[in-house]
Amino acid sequence: MAKDSLKKPKISEVVSIVGHQLKSPLSVIKGYLEVLLSGDCGKVNVLQKEYLHDALENVDRMRKNIDDLLIVQRIEDDRYELNVRPISLESIAFKVLSDFALWARALNCEINFKHPEKLPLCLGDPQAIREVIENFISNAIKYSRGRGKVEITLSLARKGNHLIFNCKDNGISIPKREYKKVFRKFYRSEEAMEIDPSGAGLGLYINKSIVKACGGKIWFAPNKPFGMIFSFSIPIAK
Numbered sequence: 001m002a003k004d005s006l007k008k009p010k011i012s013e014v015v016s017i018v019g020h021q022l023k024s025p026l027s028v029i030k031g032y033l034e035v036l037l038s039g040d041c042g043k044v045n046v047l048q049k050e051y052l053h054d055a056l057e058n059v060d061r062m063r064k065n066i067d068d069l070l071i072v073q074r075i076e077d078d079r080y081e082l083n084v085r086p087i088s089l090e091s092i093a094f095k096v097l098s099d100f101a102l103w104a105r106a107l108n109c110e111i112n113f114k115h116p117e118k119l120p121l122c123l124g125d126p127q128a129i130r131e132v133i134e135n136f137i138s139n140a141i142k143y144s145r146g147r148g149k150v151e152i153t154l155s156l157a158r159k160g161n162h163l164i165f166n167c168k169d170n171g172i173s174i175p176k177r178e179y180k181k182v183f184r185k186f187y188r189s190e191e192a193m194e195i196d197p198s199g200a201g202l203g204l205y206i207n208k209s210i211v212k213a214c215g216g217k218i219w220f221a222p223n224k225p226f227g228m229i230f231s232f233s234i235p236i237a238k
Contacts, residue, residue, distance in 0.1 A: 082125035140169035
C-alpha cells in the first residue's frame with residue numbers, strides 16, 4: 001500500500017469535507033420546510049406554522065455555523081481572500097438596519113443611527129464588511145434582553161484617514177477578566193450562552209480577520225453602567 005494513502009487527513013480538510021457534505025442536505029431540508037410553510041402541500045394551522053418556523057430558524061443557524069467554520073478554515077490556511085474596493089459604509093449599515101428593523105421591533109429594541117451628512121468612501125470588501133456590521137448589530141439586539149437601546153454611529157477618525165463604525169448597546173456586559181478572550185475562536189461569555197446556546201463563538205474572530213484584511217482595526221469597550229461598545233475602522237479610499 002502506498003505510504004501517502006496511510007496519511008491521516010488534516011483537521012482543516014475534515015472541516016471542509018464535512019462542511020460541504022452537510023450544506024447540501026440542509027438546503028434540501030430548508031426547501032421542504034419553506035414549501036410546507038407556503039401551504040402548497042395543504043393547509044397549515046397556527047401551531048404547525050410555529051413549529052415549522054422554529055425548524056427553519058434552526059436550519060439557518062446550522063448553515064451559518066457551517067459557513068463560519070469554513071471561513072475559519074480558509075483564514076487559518078491563509079486562503080481567505082477579499083475583494084477590497086471603494087465602498088459606502090453608510091449605505092451598507094443602512095441596509096443591514098433595514099433588514100433587522102422588524103426583528104428589533106419584535107424584541108422591543110430601539111435602534112438609532114447617527115452619521116454626518118457626507119462621508120467619503122472607504123476601502124473594504126462589501127459583503128465581508130456587511131457581515132461584520134450584521135454580527136455587531138445582531139449581537140447588540142440579541143443580548144439587550146428587552147427594552148434595549150442600540151446606537152450606531154459613523155464618524156471620521158481624528159487624522160481623517162479612516163472611517164469608524166461604533167455599535168453601542170445597553171445589554172449584557174463582558175466581564176473584565178475575559179477581555180483577552182473576546183476575539184478568540186469559540187469564545188462566549190456565560191451570560192451570552194444562557195441567552196443563546198446555539199452560537200459557535202466564531203463571529204468576532206472572523207470579524208477581526210476581515211477588518212485586518214481591509215487594513216483596519218477592531219476593538220471594544222464597556223458601556224457603563226450596562227452593555228458594550230464594539231467598533232472597527234477601515235481606511236478612506238483616496
